[in-house]
């Protein structure tokens with residue numbers, strides 16, 4: 001590791017009643033890298049994302065983003081600081097059109113989001129940028145389609161475009177290729193590679209060939225603990241990792 | 251799209267025209283009652299239909315508006331407009347207090363907390379002396395509009411209420427179609443996603459709640475002036491339930507649906523008074539049949555029908571570009 005660390009956790013613990021879902025996880029994500037978090041189902045990957053974005057409170061430990069302690073920050077604040085997450089199941093606004101989905105993300109920086117007396121037309125200024133973002137993920141033709149009508153792969157692409165609309169410094173992607181057909185996976189991998197330029201990506205991914213393709217660094221999680229860390233080549237040969245995957249297949 | 255727009259504008263024109271001639275067709279007091287409850291239901295719908303929050307305590311705001319307006323007009327002798335504003339202001343303040351405590355919970359817990367607060371208000375109204383207890387607050391003077399036009403004239407009173415209704419209705423319409431309304435829809439559609447995009451979801455819900463409480467309070471204030479009394483039925487939980495019924499019947503999440511629902515419920519209650527307590531049974535039956543046969547409510551179904559006939563399959567909101575499915 002030579003780059004600067006942008007996101008770091010120290011001894012992160014999350015306990016649900018008796019059950020310890022995340023048990024002393026220390027992560028260092030390097031600025032500008034694509035970092036994969038892998039591990040069997042139930043390892044605690046999504047929980048780590050929930051902790052990083054403050055969706056659930058931390059039991060013990062510390063989270064630092066760009067050197068600042070964000071362990072007690074508000075979830076909405078995390079996004080404003082430049083770290084935006086996606087969800088394991090596609091997170092779109094189903095009854096809104098594709099372009100309206102993007103506008104939700106774009107309108108925040110106008111600073112008029114509490115203005116209930118202002119007309120919606122004031123948002124039309126954002127449409128050009130929204131259409132641009134849609135084009136970037138191959139959805140230009142679908143800008144006026146109500147999102148619920150889009151096939152699953154396209155919904156995930158739309159979700160990514162919405163995240164990009166905030167121009168985040170760090171993107172947290174939770175299983176971006178889950179439930180996708182082969183073609184869609186290829187498209188999303190290419191897309192992630194492209195949008196990762198100049199950003200940091202921390203992603204949970206089950207598809208190991210995607211991880212191999214994309215990740216600069218891999219952390220393996222099992223039963224809430226870090227089992228191994230290194231390049232894909234290194235961790236894929238680690239006997240402990242092999243055992244965890246065979247012992248509890250994903 | 252533009253055809254759909256002009257159809258919408260036509261719809262608005264018809265509604266305003268109906269509102270203007272209504273007092274010549276039906277009893278003005280009946281029409282005013284409908285307007286007040288239509289406003290109440292529309293305020294409620296801002297929360298249920300556009301924010302996704304089911305409040306089961308909106309009677310508190312209607313009732314607070316009614317009682318405070320009565321107090322201001324009768325005891326303090328304030329001019330009608332100021333009395334109505336006082337009622338609205340108190341309902342707004344209550345909304346801010348209840349809202350900030352209830353908003354942290356969602357679903358059934360949110361509904362129960364709002365119900366609990368409303369019961370608290372009911373209890374206070376029963377206990378305090380100035381409210382008249384079981385008898386209600388009676389003999390509220392209507393006063394004069396702008397200090398000039400006596401509101402004892404039914405028609406003057408009607409247009410006073412109608413003007414306030416239009417103003418409030420415009421506020422609701424505007425709020426729904428504002429940057430704020432856009433965020434509300436996002437919150438309703440997918441709250442965690444809105445949060446992850448950096449929206450402080452609770453604050454948006456709170457503003458919607460306070461806005462809704464304020465308008466519900468205005469409805470109660472107007473009602474007190476029209477009927478010249480405020481009664482326990484305005485703060486009773488029956489009212490909180492009735493407004494859910496009106497909204498679902500007319501179509502939640504549609505702009506005019508709640509008003510249509512209010513019209514139907516008030517009409518049923520008025521024209522079925524002969525059958526006594528069977529009113530409740532009949533309204534209940536109508537409600538069940540409606541919800542079973544058209545889940546989107548009356549206006550919701552009509553709108554879906556119109557949209558479908560305009561855009562073929564009704565899938566796309568505009569016909570700007572042909573879609574190639576992939």
Ligand SMILES: Nc1ncnc2c1ncn2[C@@H]1O[C@H](COP(=O)(O)OP(=O)(O)O)[C@@H](O)[C@H]1O
Pocket residue numbers: 016019021039040041042043044045046047048
């Ligand atoms: N809110 C919760 N309450 C109780 N247990 C939870 C909660 N969220 C996750 N868990 C448990 O924590 C463990 C890790 O879950 P998760 O982080 O979703 O795993 P994954 O690595 O598959 O994403 C699982 O055993 C899950 O059942």
Ligand SMILES: [Mg+2]
Pocket residue numbers: 045046047088
């Ligand atoms: Mg998971």
